[in-house]
Amino acid sequence: xxxxxxxxxxxxxxxxxxxxxxxxxxxxxxxxxxxxxxxxxxxxxxxxxxxxxxxxxxxxxxxxxxxxxxxxxxxxxxxxxxxxxxxxxxxxxxxxxx
Amino acid sequence: xxxxxxxxxxxxxxxxxxxxxxxxxxxxxxxxxxxxxxxxxxxxxxxxxxxxxxxxxxxxxxxxxxxxxxxxxxxxxxxxxxxxxxxxxxxxxxxxxxxxxxxxxxxxxxxxxxxxxxxxxxxxxxxxxxxxxxxxxxxxxxxxxxxxxxxxxxxxxxxxxxxxxxxxxxxxxxxxxxxxxxxxxxxxxxxxxxxxxxxxxxxxxxxxxxxxxxxxxxxxxxxxxxxxxxxxxxxxxxxxxxxxxxxxxxxxxxxxxxxxxxxxxxxxxxxxxxxxxxxxxxxxxxxxxxxxxxxxxxxxxxxxxxxxxxxxxxxxxxxxxxxxxxxxxxxxxxxxxxxxxxxxxxxxxxxxxxxxxxxxxxxxxxxxxxxxxxxxxxxxxxxxxxxxxxxxxxxxxxxxxxxxxxxxxxxxxxxxxxxxxxxxxxxxxxxxxxxxxxxxxxxxxxxxxxxxxxxxxxxxxxxxxxxxxxxxxxxxxxxxxxxxxxxxxxxxxxxxxxxxxxxxxxxxx
Numbered sequence: 001x002x003x004x005x006x007x008x009x010x011x012x013x014x015x016x017x018x019x020x021x022x023x024x025x026x027x028x029x030x031x032x033x034x035x036x037x038x039x040x041x042x043x044x045x046x047x048x049x050x051x052x053x054x055x056x057x058x059x060x061x062x063x064x065x066x067x068x069x070x071x072x073x074x075x076x077x078x079x080x081x082x083x084x085x086x087x088x089x090x091x092x093x094x095x096x097x098x
Numbered sequence: 099x100x101x102x103x104x105x106x107x108x109x110x111x112x113x114x115x116x117x118x119x120x121x122x123x124x125x126x127x128x129x130x131x132x133x134x135x136x137x138x139x140x141x142x143x144x145x146x147x148x149x150x151x152x153x154x155x156x157x158x159x160x161x162x163x164x165x166x167x168x169x170x171x172x173x174x175x176x177x178x179x180x181x182x183x184x185x186x187x188x189x190x191x192x193x194x195x196x197x198x199x200x201x202x203x204x205x206x207x208x209x210x211x212x213x214x215x216x217x218x219x220x221x222x223x224x225x226x227x228x229x230x231x232x233x234x235x236x237x238x239x240x241x242x243x244x245x246x247x248x249x250x251x252x253x254x255x256x257x258x259x260x261x262x263x264x265x266x267x268x269x270x271x272x273x274x275x276x277x278x279x280x281x282x283x284x285x286x287x288x289x290x291x292x293x294x295x296x297x298x299x300x301x302x303x304x305x306x307x308x309x310x311x312x313x314x315x316x317x318x319x320x321x322x323x324x325x326x327x328x329x330x331x332x333x334x335x336x337x338x339x340x341x342x343x344x345x346x347x348x349x350x351x352x353x354x355x356x357x358x359x360x361x362x363x364x365x366x367x368x369x370x371x372x373x374x375x376x377x378x379x380x381x382x383x384x385x386x387x388x389x390x391x392x393x394x395x396x397x398x399x400x401x402x403x404x405x406x407x408x409x410x411x412x413x414x415x416x417x418x419x420x421x422x423x424x425x426x427x428x429x430x431x432x433x434x435x436x437x438x439x440x441x442x443x444x445x446x447x448x449x450x451x452x453x454x455x456x457x458x459x460x461x462x463x464x465x466x467x468x469x470x471x472x473x474x475x476x477x478x479x480x481x482x483x484x485x486x487x488x489x490x491x492x493x494x495x496x497x498x499x500x501x502x503x504x505x506x507x508x509x510x511x512x513x514x515x516x517x518x519x520x521x522x523x524x525x526x527x528x529x530x531x532x533x534x535x536x537x538x539x540x541x542x543x544x545x546x547x548x549x550x551x552x553x554x555x556x557x558x559x560x561x562x563x564x565x566x567x568x569x570x571x572x573x574x575x576x577x578x579x580x581x582x583x584x585x586x587x588x589x590x591x592x593x594x595x596x597x598x599x600x601x602x603x604x605x606x607x
Contacts, residue, residue, distance in 0.1 A: 014512055015512055015513070036512070037482075037512070037513050037514060037577075039483050039484075039578065039580060039581075040482060040483070040513075040514065040577035040578055040580075041513060041574075041575065041577060041578070042578075043578060044575050044578075068512070069512030069513035069514070070513065071513060071573065071574060071575075072575055
């Protein structure tokens, strides 16, 4: 997936996560994560964001995520949405009940 | 006369005070002229402290009936620090966010030990990071009353804020003389301190005429009185009525808990109860009220921290008696003032394990929880990040005393599971917790198979606590364990004042 612009998905509401994606030429995936449940779920959130980027074939990007206790499914959906928007792709393959 | 004394057989068994030697001068001035003279009012807090004989290393005590509006603790500690006192033990019935200025007094060596029911805010965070060398001792309200009564905790000087007091020391949490003064309702926790402390100083903003009846604290327990403009912020002490929650999750939990009590057989004519003040536990009262109306039954007594919901039911004639150790809102305080059978009790009467206490007469209690584990142990003291942010209150006292203890909590809060393998801090042991009600299912302690049977017969689905824990984990994922250092920053006492758990310093490295 080719990232073309900066894009955002999600909100700052409780149980949501706001993910901002910025295209990069190199340097791999740089993740800046803050979370209200950092101690308990910081590792897990990072893992889900990186997995989602990898699944969509994104190799280089700056991803800023502000988490307010989102579940894994939300983290995955918001990250995916931000990446699709950054790639200016409308027809992503959405999954339900994963 | 002395000769006569010697002729009385067995005088040694009768009296050692000798013969009558005159009654002393008799006063003739009017009560009004006399009032205000020869009283216990001193012009300043400093003078009262000196008169009480406070020294370095002693134990001072406070009550928490002013909650987040309290100005007494900070005011007294500022004065004691300025007077140069050091190495004091602060034994408070509880401490709140507003007591963050204690941090400075701890850093400066004025306070070196704390006893409390709970800690919140910045002070709690600093203590979780190792601010105090000596671990903080956490006791339940009943455990504290027992420790003070037995002398395990010896109070040298009690500093007790009172919304009304007469010049001789009859003090109360409200005044029958006026409706405009600050009111905190019951002063149940302060009464134990007043009874057992060596010296008692009342701080009041409202000096009323003798006799300040009814009183919470009688004049014979009071040594000195200081009048000060500012004992607290009325808005922080109490406001209006505690509102019922509108959160559908909490309402679902409350409805389920009410059904559990009914199905378990504890909702009958003449039952007894205690409600928590948290969202879901308070809302249980609303559903119970409806069931009581339908069954045409009454409650014999409601105990505990009292809210406007309970006093409204009392005024409707649905609750015969209220035993009030702590009034949670202004409606409760006003009811205590005007209702004959809304009765103020002290902490010993409420929950001391040394006596048959009011908690021992409870049919059921509704309690909240931060965490519940698969052994039914409950934590209400430390957050899911390991930082102290709560208070024991009467949790273990009422859970142990009530025939049915029902713990209500959402299965997850945000992403944080409530039902887990092992609570961070054991406050109430699973041995006294009977039923756990969450928004996603009920679990009954295997110690109470008859309760589980009754719920099932009433058509309710009962899960194992392990199933609830698995469900929480399936939703939220398994949290990483909190990292602690070895150092112990808090010691948690069970209600019999044995050590039930410790709190360690959080590891943020």
